[in-house]
Amino acid sequence: xxxxxxxxxxxxxxxxxxxxxxxxxxxxxxxxxxxxxxxxxxxxxxxxxxxxxxxxxxxxxxxxxxxxxxxxxxxxxxxxxxxxxxxxxxxxxxxxxxxxxxxxxxxxxxxxxxxxxxxxxxxxxxxxxxxxxxxxxxxxxxxxxxxxxxxxxxxxxxxxxxxxxxxxxxxxxxxxxxxxxxxxxxxxxxxxxxxxxxxxxxxxxxxxxxxxxxxxxxxxxxxxxxxxxxxxxxxxxxxxxxxxxxxxxxxxxxxxxxxxxxxxxxxxxxxxxxxxxxxxxxxxxxxx
Ligand code: NAD
Numbered sequence: 001x002x003x004x005x006x007x008x009x010x011x012x013x014x015x016x017x018x019x020x021x022x023x024x025x026x027x028x029x030x031x032x033x034x035x036x037x038x039x040x041x042x043x044x045x046x047x048x049x050x051x052x053x054x055x056x057x058x059x060x061x062x063x064x065x066x067x068x069x070x071x072x073x074x075x076x077x078x079x080x081x082x083x084x085x086x087x088x089x090x091x092x093x094x095x096x097x098x099x100x101x102x103x104x105x106x107x108x109x110x111x112x113x114x115x116x117x118x119x120x121x122x123x124x125x126x127x128x129x130x131x132x133x134x135x136x137x138x139x140x141x142x143x144x145x146x147x148x149x150x151x152x153x154x155x156x157x158x159x160x161x162x163x164x165x166x167x168x169x170x171x172x173x174x175x176x177x178x179x180x181x182x183x184x185x186x187x188x189x190x191x192x193x194x195x196x197x198x199x200x201x202x203x204x205x206x207x208x209x210x211x212x213x214x215x216x217x218x219x220x221x222x223x224x225x226x227x228x229x230x231x232x233x234x235x236x237x238x239x240x241x242x243x244x245x246x247x248x249x250x251x252x253x254x255x256x257x258x259x260x261x262x263x264x265x266x267x268x269x270x271x272x273x274x275x276x277x278x279x280x281x282x283x284x285x286x287x288x
Pocket of ligand 1: 013014015016017018019036037038039042093094095096097100104121122123124144145146147238239240243278
């Protein structure tokens with residue numbers, strides 16, 4: 001696989017939980033990776049983690065010494081978006097904030113080559129609205145990975161009305177080439193998975209807020225009673241509470257459904273920097 005794909009360069013913008021995970025799967029399937037973040041610490045952490053992952057794959061005998069050397073050469077942490085001019089595919093995976101994403105998409109227009117496919121990993125924003133701020137809307141679409149990227153097989157692919165059909169086909173093939181299962185859906189708030197899961201997470205937080213049960217009891221009820229692999233509050237911590245808040249805000253605005261209004265407790269946790277696993281504390285505590 002590495003020999004076949006190393007001529008394709010995938011640029012990833014945002015090196016948080018998702019950007020790092022997306023970089024890892026493309027890297028392990030032989031793609032050339034450029035990764036950029038405005039936060040140098042996050043970029044360094046991602047670079048370190050990606051190199052560590054390759055070393056562990058080598059130790060386990062999954063890749064040989066030559067492959068390891070080749071794959072290590074395929075990681076380029078970037079300090080400037082101008083370096084993305086040679087990318088065949090750029091994936092935007094920065095924070096779930098609409099204005100920040102728009103500002104990045106506008107800036108990117110100066111560097112994106114004409115054949116490059118640009119995809120956003122947004123969890124809930126309208127692909128059509130984001131497309132208006134891109135240089136080439138025909139080459140723009142949504143590509144929604146799940147966390148943790150190396151374990152979750154699904155990727156939602158979300159073209160908007162003006163996305164060229166060849167772009168959707170090419171992206172679908174690329175996703176299949178990294179061992180993931182793509183499904184295509186129309187541009188709609190929360191797409192499929194988040195549209196179904198986030199209302200449940202919000203209800204679980206409201207149960208906690210109203211004192212019906214403890215966080216442990218709510219999660220245990222859903223793992224033991226509904227056979228969920230993980231309780232809704234642990235899942236919220238995993239996704240990131242800031243990301244959950246942003247998705248619920250988008251879902252409630254688009255549906256005018258009061259039950260989707262983000263709960264006070266969720267807003268308060270985010271305001272106090274309790275973002276779930278990535279900050280070390282959310283509904284549960286995590287050692288970093
Ligand atoms: P995160 O908070 O872990 O990482 C976000 C990264 O974006 C940070 O490293 C931050 O420094 C960087 N960033 C912020 N502004 C930037 C800019 N202008 N340019 C470059 N980098 C910038 O968030 P995450 O969980 O990785 O989520 C990233 C995206 O993926 C969001 O759109 C989110 O909705 C989506 N997503 C998240 C999940 C999940 O479960 N966490 C799942 C699917 C999709």
